[in-house]
Amino acid sequence: MAIGTLAPPLNVPAGAAHADDRSRSWRKFARNPAAIVGALILAVVVGAAIFAPWIAPHEPARQSLIRRFTPPVWAAAGKSAHVLGTDQVGRDILSRIIHGARISLIVGIAAVVVSLTVGVTLGLLSGFLHGRVDTVIMTVVDVWLSFPQLLLALAFVAALGPSLITIIVVLGLTGWERYTRVVRAEVLALREKDFVEAARAMGASTVRIVLRHLLPNTFSSIIVMSTLQVAQAILQEAALSFLGVGTGSAYPTWGQMIALGRDFVSVAWWLPTFPGLAILLTVLAINLVGDRLRDALDPRIG
Amino acid sequence: MLTLLVRRVVRLLVVLVGVSLVTFSILQVSGDPVALMMPEAPEADRAVLRQNMGFNDPLAVQFVRFVGSIARGNFGKSFFHREEALPLVLARMPTTLLLTVLAMGISLALAIPIGILSAVRRNSLFDHGATLVVFLGTSMPVFWTGIMLILLFAVQLRVLPVSGWESWAALVLPGFTLATFSTPLLLRIIRSSMLEVINLDYVRTARAKGVSEWFVICRHALINAALPLVTVAGLQFGLLLGGAIITETVFAVPGAGRLIVGAIRQLDFPIVQAGVFVLALIVVMVNFAVDMLYVYLNPQIRVR
Numbered sequence: 001m002a003i004g005t006l007a008p009p010l011n012v013p014a015g016a017a018h019a020d021d022r023s024r025s026w027r028k029f030a031r032n033p034a035a036i037v038g039a040l041i042l043a044v045v046v047g048a049a050i051f052a053p054w055i056a057p058h059e060p061a062r063q064s065l066i067r068r069f070t071p072p073v074w075a076a077a078g079k080s081a082h083v084l085g086t087d088q089v090g091r092d093i094l095s096r097i098i099h100g101a102r103i104s105l106i107v108g109i110a111a112v113v114v115s116l117t118v119g120v121t122l123g124l125l126s127g128f129l130h131g132r133v134d135t136v137i138m139t140v141v142d143v144w145l146s147f148p149q150l151l152l153a154l155a156f157v158a159a160l161g162p163s164l165i166t167i168i169v170v171l172g173l174t175g176w177e178r179y180t181r182v183v184r185a186e187v188l189a190l191r192e193k194d195f196v197e198a199a200r201a202m203g204a205s206t207v208r209i210v211l212r213h214l215l216p217n218t219f220s221s222i223i224v225m226s227t228l229q230v231a232q233a234i235l236q237e238a239a240l241s242f243l244g245v246g247t248g249s250a251y252p253t254w255g256q257m258i259a260l261g262r263d264f265v266s267v268a269w270w271l272p273t274f275p276g277l278a279i280l281l282t283v284l285a286i287n288l289v290g291d292r293l294r295d296a297l298d299p300r301i302g
Numbered sequence: 303m304l305t306l307l308v309r310r311v312v313r314l315l316v317v318l319v320g321v322s323l324v325t326f327s328i329l330q331v332s333g334d335p336v337a338l339m340m341p342e343a344p345e346a347d348r349a350v351l352r353q354n355m356g357f358n359d360p361l362a363v364q365f366v367r368f369v370g371s372i373a374r375g376n377f378g379k380s381f382f383h384r385e386e387a388l389p390l391v392l393a394r395m396p397t398t399l400l401l402t403v404l405a406m407g408i409s410l411a412l413a414i415p416i417g418i419l420s421a422v423r424r425n426s427l428f429d430h431g432a433t434l435v436v437f438l439g440t441s442m443p444v445f446w447t448g449i450m451l452i453l454l455f456a457v458q459l460r461v462l463p464v465s466g467w468e469s470w471a472a473l474v475l476p477g478f479t480l481a482t483f484s485t486p487l488l489l490r491i492i493r494s495s496m497l498e499v500i501n502l503d504y505v506r507t508a509r510a511k512g513v514s515e516w517f518v519i520c521r522h523a524l525i526n527a528a529l530p531l532v533t534v535a536g537l538q539f540g541l542l543l544g545g546a547i548i549t550e551t552v553f554a555v556p557g558a559g560r561l562i563v564g565a566i567r568q569l570d571f572p573i574v575q576a577g578v579f580v581l582a583l584i585v586v587m588v589n590f591a592v593d594m595l596y597v598y599l600n601p602q603i604r605v606r
Contacts, residue, residue, distance in 0.1 A: 142313065143320030145537075146582045146589070148544030151562070152324070155574050158566045159332035235443050239548055242445045244567050255443070262449055262552070266457045273453070276446035284441035291437075 029296040038288030045282050049101040056095035057081070060252050064090035069268050085270045087261065093270065096252040097278045103253040104234045104282065107168055111233040112226045114172020119179025120222065124210050126180060127187025134184070141177045149174045150239055157240060162248035167240060171233050178225060186218045220297035227290035231283045238279050254279050306597065314590055319369070321586065325579045326368045329571045330361070338569050339381055377576035380565070387572035390561065391580055397467060397557035399584075401549065402542045404473060405480035406535070413485050417492030418519060421500060432489065439486035444545050448479040448552035465554035476553045483545040484538050491534045495527040529599060536592030540585040 029035055048055065058081075067090040073083045084093040126137040156170045190196060191214065199209050240246060241255025254275040261271030329335055336348045336357065343351075352358055356367060371377070377387040420429045455475060456464040466472045499505060500523050508522045509515070547559030554560070562577035564570075 139313075139316055139320065142317045143324065145540070146317060146321050146586045147324065147578065148540050148547070148581055148585065150544040151547055151578060151581060154547075154563070154566055155328050155578055156331065158569060158574075159328050159571075231441070235441075238443050239445060242443070243548065243551060243563055255445075258443070258446055258449065265449055265453055269453055269457075272446065272449045276443060276450065279443050279446065280438070280441050283443075284437060287437055287441055 025296045029292055032292045032295075034288050035292035038285040038292070041281055041285035042289060045101050045278075045285070046105065048098045049105045052099045052102055056092075056098045057083075058092035058095040060091065060096045060099040061250065062091060066090070069264075071268070072270050072274075084274050085268070087257075087271055088264055088268070093257075093274055096257060097254065097275055100252045100254045100257065100275065100278065101282070103164070103247060103251065104237060104279070107164070107171065107237040108230040108234040110168040111171035111175065111237075112229045114169060115176040115229060116179060116222065116226055118173065119176035120183050120215075120218075122176070123180040123183025123218075124187060124215065127184040128191060128206070128210055128214065130188070137180065138184075141180055144174075144177045147174075150236060153236060154240060154243060154245060157245045162245045164247045164249070167237060167247060171236055171240075175229055175233065178229070179222065182221050182225065183218050186221065187214050190214055190217055224290055224294040224297060227286060227293055231286040231290065234279065234283055234286075307594075310590065310593060314586065317586055318583075321579065321582045322369050322372060323365065325372075325575050325582070326365050328575055328578065332569065332571065335571060338571070372579060377579070378572040380573050381570045382565075382568055383570075383573075387576040388580075390573060391558050391576045394556060394558040394561050395580065397555060398543070398546050398550065398559050401473075401476055401480060401555060401557060402539070402546050404477040405484060405542055405546070405549075406539070408477055408481035409485040409488050409538075410535070412481070413488035413492055414524075417489045418496055418524065420489070420493045421496035422519065424497065429493075432493070436486040436489055439482050442482065444479060444483045445548045445552050447482050448475070448549060451475050451479055452552075467555050467557075472553075476549050476555055479552070480542060480545050480549045484542050487538065488531070488534065491530055492527065495530045496523060499523050499526045529596070532592060532595055532599065536589055539588045543581050543585065 064086070067079075067082070067086050068088055070082050070086040070090075071078050072085045073080055075085075078085065082092050082094070084097070086092055087096075122137050122140075126134045153170050153174045156174075157166050160166045160170070187210075196209060196213060199213050204212070237253070238255030238258070241253045242259045244259065246253055246256050257275035258272045261268070261273075261275070264271050332338070336352045336355070340348060340351065356364060359367075375388050379385060380387050380390060383390060416432055420432045423429055452464055452475065455462040462475055463469070463472045500519075505518060505523050508518045513521075543559075546557070547563060549555070550557045550559035551563050558577055558580070562574060562581075565573035565577065
């Protein structure tokens with residue numbers, strides 16, 4: 001009978017969250033007002049990005065020389081047609097911010113997917129195969145950690161020629177090493193555990209052990225890390241745009257709006273201020289959600 | 303202890319080779335560097351230059367040659383300044399380092415007392431306020447923070463200069479801007495490591511012997527909480543150098559970062575490569591020093 005009691009847990013992916021655990025995590029998450037506020041802000045930003053062409057009050061590229069430097073609506077000279085005012089060529093700032101949400105979110109999410117794929121694969125290899133493979137991969141991680149990431153991204157985006165794809169790939173490839181380090185550490189700790197031994201004894205292949213038994217155990221760290229990395233990737237994309245190696249197209253991005261607005265800060269404060277607030281709110285929302293996810297998914301925190 | 307040192311030095315050298323390889327590849331991915339150097343020249347002249355500069359050799363040969371020349375400090379001449387790239391970068395490096403060290407100093411001066419107070423008065427209004435500031439700080443783009451500070455202190459209040467590097471007053475805004483970048487994480491680390499040690503037995507014993515609470519905090523708790531701080535402060539140095547590049551651009555600080563950003567925009571690769579390599583070298587050295595300091599501070603590793 002001993003075998004009978006041992007066998008069932010092996011059929012479920014070992015260590016994967018049970019339904020009970022999941023609802024407990026969800027309750028822990030939902031109890032936190034800051035996380036709820038974060039999730040709501042995020043919903044607004046995602047909605048703005050998806051429905052941008054329909055909800056933006058104006059064409060983001062339409063210029064109007066007679067309307068340039070219109071201040072926001074609550075200022076004395078403000079116009080209700082331009083709630084957040086217009087820029088130096090009369091384009092509506094609110095509309096540009098709404099459209100800019102698209103670039104920020106696309107880059108943020110896609111860059112993280114690239115980082116995840118590379119980082120988790122290398123982490124699994126490094127942790128499970130250890131030995132020489134591990135040494136090589138960890139040396140690459142050390143090299144990566146030696147560069148100011150933003151500088152590296154800046155140099156490579158410029159060298160490859162700025163485009164949306166370049167930015168995504170370069171930001172993705174500058175940020176993978178955190179996943180490798182964490183996944184490797186977790187796999188190293190897990191591989192000696194009994195359930196791995198048991199799976200091996202039952203004849204599971206290495207690939208199966210890694211994918212079915214080890215990988216699911218790293219999910220909660222990966223979810224938290226990737227959420228927080230989306231926030232960072234959005235900040236990095238904005239910094240690249242600000243420094244002049246953006247997407248290479250005329251489509252508005254928040255970083256580029258701040259860069260253009262900087263020159264007019266003394267005559268039209270709203271130009272750099274509002275796109276920056278958009279970045280701040282979006283990143284803050286993601287950070288709040290990510291931080292709360294960390295607490296909710298970590299069984300060690302009560 | 304000695305074998306540990308030898309192993310670390312070997313790893314340092316391997317990492318440096320890796321750093322050179324990444325620096326080398328910046329030029330390789332750009333396509334045709336000769337076209338950038340002489341944009342108006344006819345194709346025949348370009349082919350000659352390509353041959354003379356060795357761009358037709360196998361990549362491995364080019365890489366070995368590259369390592370050889372950077373070992374001698376030769377990154378080639380800037381395409382635009384027509385001067386050696388490395389001296390141009392090095393001449394501006396003290397400014398960048400001053401800005402970085404200044405920001406690190408401001409960060410520590412803010413983060414240590416606030417972090418300690420947050421931990422000691424856990425869940426107080428002060429602690430929640432500090433947490434809010436941490437979240438805001440990590441969510442602000444550093445260049446935007448800089449512009450907002452310019453707007454407030456230089457445009458509205460007119461108490462500090464907008465840009466430049468001539469007077470001490472000019473250092474204030476860039477220093478604080480860059481510090482907003484690193485303070486939140488440091489504060490978080492200090493708070494959590496203080497929380498870890500503050501209720502341990504030995505701290506209680508120290509309290510029991512009747513010395514003042516602040517003596518206990520500073521003499522007993524803080525010393526042990528300092529260990530993670532050393533590591534994180536070391537890792538932050540690389541981040542701060544990255545932030546310094548942006549900050550210099552915002553405030554027109556005549557440092558290496560601004561030079562490199564300008565060079566990146568003009569595709570002036572010798573300067574880009576020299577700058578990237580020098581900054582990475584600084585990060586590697588700081589990390590090495592932090593590693594060694596960590597061994598020195600942590601008796602558990604030292605004995606092993």
